[in-house]
Amino acid sequence: MLFEKKNCPECGSRYDVVEPTCPTCGKRDENFEQYKIPSNLLWLPIYKQILLFVIGLVGLNVVGFIVEIFAILMPEGTFSEAGYTTFVNTARYVIVFIGMLALIWKDFPKFRRFFDRAKPYLLGLAGGAAILAANILLNLITQAIYPTPENTNQQTVDSVITAFPIISIFVIGLIGPAVEELTYRLGLYTFLRRINKPVAYIVTSIIFGLIHFDFFAGTATGYIIELVNLPTYIVVGFLFCLWYEKFGLASSIVAHQFNNLFSILMTVISNLVK
Ligand SMILES: [Zn+2]
Numbered sequence: 001m002l003f004e005k006k007n008c009p010e011c012g013s014r015y016d017v018v019e020p021t022c023p024t025c026g027k028r029d030e031n032f033e034q035y036k037i038p039s040n041l042l043w044l045p046i047y048k049q050i051l052l053f054v055i056g057l058v059g060l061n062v063v064g065f066i067v068e069i070f071a072i073l074m075p076e077g078t079f080s081e082a083g084y085t086t087f088v089n090t091a092r093y094v095i096v097f098i099g100m101l102a103l104i105w106k107d108f109p110k111f112r113r114f115f116d117r118a119k120p121y122l123l124g125l126a127g128g129a130a131i132l133a134a135n136i137l138l139n140l141i142t143q144a145i146y147p148t149p150e151n152t153n154q155q156t157v158d159s160v161i162t163a164f165p166i167i168s169i170f171v172i173g174l175i176g177p178a179v180e181e182l183t184y185r186l187g188l189y190t191f192l193r194r195i196n197k198p199v200a201y202i203v204t205s206i207i208f209g210l211i212h213f214d215f216f217a218g219t220a221t222g223y224i225i226e227l228v229n230l231p232t233y234i235v236v237g238f239l240f241c242l243w244y245e246k247f248g249l250a251s252s253i254v255a256h257q258f259n260n261l262f263s264i265l266m267t268v269i270s271n272l273v274k
Helices: 046-072 081-111 119-145 152-163 165-192 197-211 220-247 249-273
Strands: 005-007 014-016
Touching: 046 081, 046 165, 081 152, 081 165, 119 220, 119 249, 152 165, 152 220, 152 249, 165 197, 165 220, 165 249, 197 220, 220 249
Parallel strands: none
Antiparallel strands: 005 014
16 A cells, blocks of 8 residues: 655655655655655656546546537537548547646656657557557457457447548547546556555556446447457456556657557558448
């Protein structure tokens, strides 16, 4: 458990046990190493970690709902079906992403050294490739055991990519993964990591799997397809946690973006071949 506070020997102020230096006087904690706290935890105050998770989970849907009301009020025929989905998704992800950046902006300078070097990004690319391979392998295994068509999530994504490839690269390939990493890794995982590592891994992976599960699939077949695909999403979520824990946020964002960009590329290529 890393929820305690400790006393500064220099100025006596009480501060978060995960901080290596006193925020009041700047005195370094000589016994800091004993806590074995990974540098990933040294990011944000706890309440901001919780807020990131809430914004990413609930805020994204609330903003989406408001944008949908706005879209419905537009004159009939403004949007095609894919155009409507793209408009709502672009608006909600961009708005939430800006909101999240505003939330962490002040804390960022303290931790920018994690983003200043090339290494985390290169490790992110390598991780992205490894996670992609794992994802493809899991899909092959799942399809061998229980062959199903694509799940609803993937079908919607495909129609959007086909109609708007450039916006898709931007929203599904770059912003979406960044928002999900801020929500589930910097938010949820980092918070749970204070309880302990296994809890953080397990809970984050399962919730990550469940947000990709369509609870409104409607038909029995629809739910079966969702259930069959669930383990893959959970494992992929686990691997993003692993990359975040080992190499930091820049790495897990790049790994996630790599996966989404690759699947966009595959959809575009398969359309060109058709
Ligand atoms: Zn102090």
